[in-house]
Amino acid sequence: MIELRDVHKSFGPKQVLRGVDLTIERGKSMVIIGGSGTGKSVTLKCVLGLIEADTGLVTVDGQDVTRLRQGSSERDAFLARFGMLFQGGALFDSLSVWQNVAFRLLRGSLKKPKEEAREIAIEKLRRVGLTPDVADLFPAELSGGMQKRVGLARAIAAEPEIIFFDEPTTGLDPIMSGVINELIREIVVEMGATAMTITHDMTSVRAIADDVAMLHGGKIRWTGPVAEMDASGDPYVAQFISGSAEGPIETVR
Amino acid sequence: MSLLAAIGRVVLGFLAAIGRVALFAFETVSHLFRPPYYPREVAHALLQIGYFSLPVVGLTTIFTGGALALQIYAGGARFSAEAVVPQIVAIGMVRELGPVLVGLMIAARVTSSIAAEIATMKVTEQIDALVTLSTNPMKYLTLPRVLAATLVMPVLVAVGNIIGIMGGYLVGVNRLGFNAGTYLRNTIDFLEPSDIATSLAKGAVFGFLAALMGCYFGMRSGRGAQGVGRATKSAVVAASVLILAANFLLTELFFAA
Numbered sequence: 001m002i003e004l005r006d007v008h009k010s011f012g013p014k015q016v017l018r019g020v021d022l023t024i025e026r027g028k029s030m031v032i033i034g035g036s037g038t039g040k041s042v043t044l045k046c047v048l049g050l051i052e053a054d055t056g057l058v059t060v061d062g063q064d065v066t067r068l069r070q071g072s073s074e075r076d077a078f079l080a081r082f083g084m085l086f087q088g089g090a091l092f093d094s095l096s097v098w099q100n101v102a103f104r105l106l107r108g109s110l111k112k113p114k115e116e117a118r119e120i121a122i123e124k125l126r127r128v129g130l131t132p133d134v135a136d137l138f139p140a141e142l143s144g145g146m147q148k149r150v151g152l153a154r155a156i157a158a159e160p161e162i163i164f165f166d167e168p169t170t171g172l173d174p175i176m177s178g179v180i181n182e183l184i185r186e187i188v189v190e191m192g193a194t195a196m197t198i199t200h201d202m203t204s205v206r207a208i209a210d211d212v213a214m215l216h217g218g219k220i221r222w223t224g225p226v227a228e229m230d231a232s233g234d235p236y237v238a239q240f241i242s243g244s245a246e247g248p249i250e251t252v253r
Numbered sequence: 254m255s256l257l258a259a260i261g262r263v264v265l266g267f268l269a270a271i272g273r274v275a276l277f278a279f280e281t282v283s284h285l286f287r288p289p290y291y292p293r294e295v296a297h298a299l300l301q302i303g304y305f306s307l308p309v310v311g312l313t314t315i316f317t318g319g320a321l322a323l324q325i326y327a328g329g330a331r332f333s334a335e336a337v338v339p340q341i342v343a344i345g346m347v348r349e350l351g352p353v354l355v356g357l358m359i360a361a362r363v364t365s366s367i368a369a370e371i372a373t374m375k376v377t378e379q380i381d382a383l384v385t386l387s388t389n390p391m392k393y394l395t396l397p398r399v400l401a402a403t404l405v406m407p408v409l410v411a412v413g414n415i416i417g418i419m420g421g422y423l424v425g426v427n428r429l430g431f432n433a434g435t436y437l438r439n440t441i442d443f444l445e446p447s448d449i450a451t452s453l454a455k456g457a458v459f460g461f462l463a464a465l466m467g468c469y470f471g472m473r474s475g476r477g478a479q480g481v482g483r484a485t486k487s488a489v490v491a492a493s494v495l496i497l498a499a500n501f502l503l504t505e506l507f508f509a510a
């Protein structure tokens with residue numbers, strides 16, 4: 001279970017998070033929606049400790065994330081439970097595609113023989129809709145959507161318990177989006193993983209989510225089961241779902 | 254008052270920067286004693302920093318050695334030129350010019366590429382990705398580069414010294430009409446083993462500084478292409494200045510008896 005309590009984060013004078021409260025139950029799929037630049041990616045990074053929250057509490061299964069010292073073995077063990085797809089892919093451009101996907105399997109505590117690691121990588125690539133012949137290419141040789149999917153394959157390669165997806169379907173065609181949505185659903189249902197997904201794509205939200213939370217103005221504006229999203233009674237959520245320019249959310253921010 | 258405050262701020266900022274660099278250096282070295290290690294990264298860095306720098310090192314030192322020989326000859330050492338030119342070329346190259354020139358070339362070639370690479374990784378979230386994949390960037394990126402540079406720089410300096418002396422030899426024998434055998438004998442007779450040892454020690458220190466600055470500024474890069482550019486520039490400037498300052502201190506330490 002992941003809990004955020006009153007999390008604040010500013011960059012210089014700019015307040016991004018102003019008291020985020022959020023709970024993600026184990027084995028559930030939480031989707032975070034919200035306008036561009038509201039701090040969704042920052043929220044994920046606070047949980048992973050990549051960004052330090054100014055104040056507030058972030059716990060994973062009761063363990064205080066902010067207490068884990070950078071580079072300590074507890075933190076490594078903590079991070080070993082996570083997989084993360086970055087918004088920009090964040091593939092290592094000095095490594096080939098399969099070495100990216102198998103990064104964790106090639107070193108450290110999960111180290112496997114090279115052949116086996118490669119096979120797993122190719123299998124994961126297949127699951128995100130990529131053929132084995134991309135395995136030996138370099139990230140720079142791939143299209144944006146392909147890079148995204150390689151990033152996704154890397155995030156799930158070591159079968160983590162907790163997976164964060166930052167805009168998994170942005171830049172993909174509708175069919176591929178469908179494939180990815182199904183994959184995420186599968187990972188949660190079959191592997192029992194806890195997932196936290198950021199997306200702008202309402203089709204994705206309905207396909208992936210157990211619960212939905214909307215971030216607005218640095219706080220969680222609304223949260224609840226996906227089935228209640230349409231009848232939330234919250235004008236912000238309603239405007240976001242309908243994508244209307246009319247409503248309480250300012251269109252210039 | 255505001256002037257004093259401004260000066261105070263600059264001084265404090267400078268001291269804080271020194272503290273940060275020192276901490277960074279300390280952390281880097283501490284990873285030498287804490288596994289896991291990444292030998293493949295070290296090997297890769299050795300190749301990049303050492304082997305691929307050889308042409309640059311050779312070209313810089315051969316011309317400098319040659320110019321040095323001409324200059325000493327022109328500068329009034331004509332009477333016993335045949336003895337003085339090889340001696341001063343050897344001493345000048347091995348004690349000062351070899352390590353400094355190679356150090357500065359490494360700052361230009363290696364520090365810049367390390368800083369740009371790491372800064373780009375930082376900007377494109379690859380460093381964050383490393384962390385989420387349970388890999389410490391200090392162990393995976395910084396230590397291999399710093400270690401490789403420290404180990405390989407003495408070799409580069411040795412090569413630079415030899416090629417620099419060869420530059421002097423070529424000029425001496427072909428342009429100034431010295432006897433080849435005498436030139437070599439004078440060079441070898443005059444060089445002390447301690448000269449060579451200090452030369453290589455300087456190399457190791459400069460290699461450490463060059464790679465450390467590349468990693469430090471790369472890791473602290475700001476956002477965007479501008480951040481990468483600024484990180485690279487600062488790294489090269491800092492490495493060059495530190496190398497020259499360290500050279501002065503080491504010369505003081507080794508030779509000012």
Ligand SMILES: Nc1ncnc2c1ncn2[C@@H]1O[C@H](COP(=O)(O)OP(=O)(O)OP(=O)(O)O)[C@@H](O)[C@H]1O
Pocket residue numbers: 011016034035036037038039040041042043087
């Ligand atoms: N490292 C950083 N330094 C300074 N400002 C930052 C940093 N990271 C994020 N920000 C700022 O925090 C705000 C929120 O950023 P974030 O990336 O979380 O937005 P987001 O909700 O993910 O938006 P999008 O949907 O467009 O990805 C932005 O205004 C951004 O400028």
Ligand SMILES: [Mg+2]
Pocket residue numbers: 040041042087166
């Ligand atoms: Mg984002």
